[in-house]
Amino acid sequence: MPTTTDTVPYLDISASDFAMASEAVRDARDAHWFARTNYGIAVLSYEDVSTLMKSPRMIQGSARWPQHHGVHDGLFHDWWAKNLLVLEGEDHHRIRRLANPAFSPRKIKALGGRFDELAHELIDQWIDNGEVEFVEGFAAPFATRVLCIMLGIDEKEWPTINRLASTVGAALGVNIKEEIGAIDAALEELHRYADQLISDRQQNPKDDFVTRLVDANRDGDSLSDAQLQNLLVLLIFGGMDTTRNQLGLAIQSFIRQPHQWELLAERPQELAAPAVEESLRVNPTTRWVTREVVETFQHKDLTFCPGDTVHMFTYASGTDPKVFTDPTRINLEADRKPHYAFGGGIHHCLGHFVARSDMQAALPALATRLTNLRIVAGGDEWMPDSGNTGPVRLNIAFDKRATVTANSG
Amino acid sequence: MKVWVDRNICDNHGQCAIAAPENFWLDAEGVLQYKEDFPDSDLEYIEDAMDVCPVQAIFLKGEQ
Numbered sequence: 001m002p003t004t005t006d007t008v009p010y011l012d013i014s015a016s017d018f019a020m021a022s023e024a025v026r027d028a029r030d031a032h033w034f035a036r037t038n039y040g041i042a043v044l045s046y047e048d049v050s051t052l053m054k055s056p057r058m059i060q061g062s063a064r065w066p067q068h069h070g071v072h073d074g075l076f077h078d079w080w081a082k083n084l085l086v087l088e089g090e091d092h093h094r095i096r097r098l099a100n101p102a103f104s105p106r107k108i109k110a111l112g113g114r115f116d117e118l119a120h121e122l123i124d125q126w127i128d129n130g131e132v133e134f135v136e137g138f139a140a141p142f143a144t145r146v147l148c149i150m151l152g153i154d155e156k157e158w159p160t161i162n163r164l165a166s167t168v169g170a171a172l173g174v175n176i177k178e179e180i181g182a183i184d185a186a187l188e189e190l191h192r193y194a195d196q197l198i199s200d201r202q203q204n205p206k207d208d209f210v211t212r213l214v215d216a217n218r219d220g221d222s223l224s225d226a227q228l229q230n231l232l233v234l235l236i237f238g239g240m241d242t243t244r245n246q247l248g249l250a251i252q253s254f255i256r257q258p259h260q261w262e263l264l265a266e267r268p269q270e271l272a273a274p275a276v277e278e279s280l281r282v283n284p285t286t287r288w289v290t291r292e293v294v295e296t297f298q299h300k301d302l303t304f305c306p307g308d309t310v311h312m313f314t315y316a317s318g319t320d321p322k323v324f325t326d327p328t329r330i331n332l333e334a335d336r337k338p339h340y341a342f343g344g345g346i347h348h349c350l351g352h353f354v355a356r357s358d359m360q361a362a363l364p365a366l367a368t369r370l371t372n373l374r375i376v377a378g379g380d381e382w383m384p385d386s387g388n389t390g391p392v393r394l395n396i397a398f399d400k401r402a403t404v405t406a407n408s409g
Numbered sequence: 410m411k412v413w414v415d416r417n418i419c420d421n422h423g424q425c426a427i428a429a430p431e432n433f434w435l436d437a438e439g440v441l442q443y444k445e446d447f448p449d450s451d452l453e454y455i456e457d458a459m460d461v462c463p464v465q466a467i468f469l470k471g472e473q
Contacts (some may be wrong), residue, residue: 054421056439093427097457100428104460338420338464348463350420 019385020315040309042148050318054345061290070177100238103213105167119365143243165240194232244391250279257259268364279332281318370398411445418466425458
């Protein structure tokens with residue numbers, strides 16, 4: 001593929017009107033496999049995201065995120081520097097090796113029934129109203145209570161956990177410096193929750209997720225209290241906003257394709273997994289994943305140099321027409337290649353089996369009980385379509401299904 | 410018992426190489442390589458590798 005730099009598209013990813021799900025990004029991808037941006041290289045095509053996402057010549061790219069935004073000390077700064085997302089090499093592998101067994105898909109699968117009950121309990125609260133603000137009525141309580149179930153926190157405390165996680169989540173926004181006081185205060189409270197859970201399970205082991213982390217041991221090596229604390233906070237930090245946002249994005253996509261929603265309602269068990277995967281592929285909350293080059297290498301017509309910032313565009317790669325037919329549309333019956341909405345390589349999302357399992361309970365529960373979904377005019381408000389996206393508000397109206405077609409459990 | 414990776418599913422994420430580095434590793438091109446045979450004492454780590462595989466491409470074959 002002979003190209004010169006003047007045929008390489010350019011995207012201003014900081015522009016206020018920049019959107020991932022846009023003709024500009026799709027045109028750029030169809031023109032060339034990468035684009036230059038005002039802040040690094042953007043990899044656009046499926047084939048190249050698939051290769052470069054897992055490249056051993058790059059590391060996770062956000063280790064210095066707080067410093068880049070003027071935060072040089074404090075609780076969040078120190079927590080971030082030691083969290084699994086930014087650790088590399090054996091420091092990373094050791095913690096991942098010890099933590100992974102607690103996330104075993106066999107263990108997570110056992111919670112599917114509980115996730116299903118939770119989804120129905122939430123739907124019961126508003127189904128007779130004919131409309132709901134979906135974030136507040138479903139996505140936020142569902143995502144947060146799933147975390148409470150995982151961690152063994154009383155589900156009644158979900159509003160507190162939700163508030164703390166959302167506050168700490170603001171650390172990923174460009175206003176981190178202005179909000180760092182509130183972020184550090186919320187993180188301190190989350191640390192207290194984590195410490196309490198750890199000391200409780202050390203004294204009273206249960207057959208649960210936190211006990212499995214506390215007891216994790218490999219050749220005599222185990223996680224220290226500080227590492228356990230850091231990890232539990234990472235789960236709350238990484239698991240809440242993402243799941244809440246992804247559920248809203250999934251509803252947005254299915255509202256555009258009512259026929260697919262009806263298919264899911266007819267065959268909820270069979271199509272639960274494709275419903276989640278297709279939502280992630282065409283409308284991922286994590287719009288890009290960032291890497292930093294650590295070793296010079298050539299890929300096609302581009303030389304990557306140490307220090308280069310590289311963004312893997314998940315939406316652009318997941319809707320690449322070279323790999324997917326009718327690429328921007330959900331097709332629950334199509335055989336699709338894997339998407340990269342959970343990242344990839346050694347930093348592949350740690351909690352993806354949990355996210356997949358809880359959304360595989362949520363979407364079929366919603367589909368089997370609600371039909372004719374539509375967005376109430378003027379009732380939706382969205383975060384910018386870049387970085388991590390999702391609905392701020394999503395007022396939907398619906399009809400109650402006359403009969404529940406099947407039990408999704 | 411031997412371990413087997415379905416190459417049609419494997420996406421070379423390398424999580425197995427973190428879980429059981431004696432049996433799985435990524436070569437210089439980032440392609441997964443592995444040994445089919447393993448000592449019984451490593452079964453626990455092989456099972457960790459099977460569990461952690463994001464695309465669930467690792468299987469055991471042979472006598473229990």
